[in-house]
Amino acid sequence: MPLAPDYYSADRVRALPDDGNRYELVYGELLVSPSPTYRHQEIILRLARWIADHCDAVVGLKTVISPADLSWGDDTLVQPDVFVARVPAGGAHGWADLRAVVLVAEVLSPSTARNDRFQKRRLYQAQGVETIWLIDIERRVVECWGAESSFPVVVSEYLVWTPEVDVEPLTISVHTLFA
Numbered sequence: 320m321p322l323a324p325d326y327y328s329a330d331r332v333r334a335l336p337d338d339g340n341r342y343e344l345v346y347g348e349l350l351v352s353p354s355p356t357y358r359h360q361e362i363i364l365r366l367a368r369w370i371a372d373h374c375d376a377v378v379g380l381k382t383v384i385s386p387a388d389l390s391w392g393d394d395t396l397v398q399p400d401v402f403v404a405r406v407p408a409g410g411a412h413g414w415a416d417l418r419a420v421v422l423v424a425e426v427l428s429p430s431t432a433r434n435d436r437f438q439k440r441r442l443y444q445a446q447g448v449e450t451i452w453l454i455d456i457e458r459r460v461v462e463c464w465g466a467e468s469s470f471p472v473v474v475s476e477y478l479v480w481t482p483e484v485d486v487e488p489l490t491i492s493v494h495t496l497f498a
Contacts, residue, residue, distance in 0.1 A: 325349070329396040333388070341386070344396040345438040352431045358456060359400075359426050365496060366424055366454075367401045370480075373489040374403055377482055381406045381417065388414040391446050397439055399423040403482065421482060424452040440464060450480055459497050 326347040335342050343350040355363075363384060371382035385398040404411075405419035423443050425435040435453055443451050444466050451464040453471070461478055462471035474493060481488040 326394070328393050329388075329390050330393075332396050341398055342396075343398055343434075343439070344394060345434075345442050347394040348438065350434045350438065352428075352434070355400075355426075356428060359428055362426050362454060362456065362496060363400045363424075366491070369489065369491055370401060370403060370422070370424075373480075374482065377486055379406050380404070380421070380482055381411060383417065387417075389417065389420070390414065391418060391442075395442060397442065399439075399443075400426050418446075420446065420448045422450045422452070422480060423448050424454060426454045426456065428456070436462075444468070452478065454496070456497070459493070461493060461496075 327344050327349045328347075329344060332342050332344045332349065339354050341352045341354070367382060367384045374380040374382050380403055382401065382403050384401050387398050387402070388396060389399060389402065390396045401424040402420050403422040404417040405421060407416055411417055420443070425431070425439065427435055440451055440453065444464065447466050449466055453462040453464070455462065460473050460475045463474055463478070464471050476493055478491040478493060478496075479488050
């Protein structure tokens with residue numbers, strides 16, 4: 320048994336076999352999760368539709384669902400369930416063009432909650448992601464984090480997100496999200 324854990328690179332993770340697991344990397348630490356559940360995917364799709372419809376009216380924002388290769392360096396590679404990124408002036412031609420992320424939503428499951436709440440959330444904050452939603456299916460609440468937050472605001476009624484100053488906010492009923 321090695322004394323220290325392996326330190327992975329993004330290229331090493333991309334070379335792993337396609338075996339149904341999700342492989343992510345946070346500061347060299349490999350995170351492995353099984354395929355998501357039906358309920359998990361149902362919530363992601365519902366949320367992504369609302370966010371994408373809202374962002375269609377905002378020039379320069381792109382809504383993306385995983386799988387994705389979001390990376391901010393050689394030792395990070397994550398796949399947020401849903402995220403919104405600012406598209407550079409020349410457009411996006413690949414994952415490397417989507418690094419200015421303004422919203423991340425992660426649906427928690429028993430196998431991913433710890434990584435999503437700690438390693439990945441801290442990475443998102445370090446990269447300046449303005450809004451982070453950790454969606455807790457079991458408790459039927461959403462933990463809302465900002466780039467500078469030390470603690471979340473726990474929301475059980477309505478999620479409100481304003482992607483740009485001049486744009487009407489997106490308001491999502493938490494009850495409807497979990498319906």
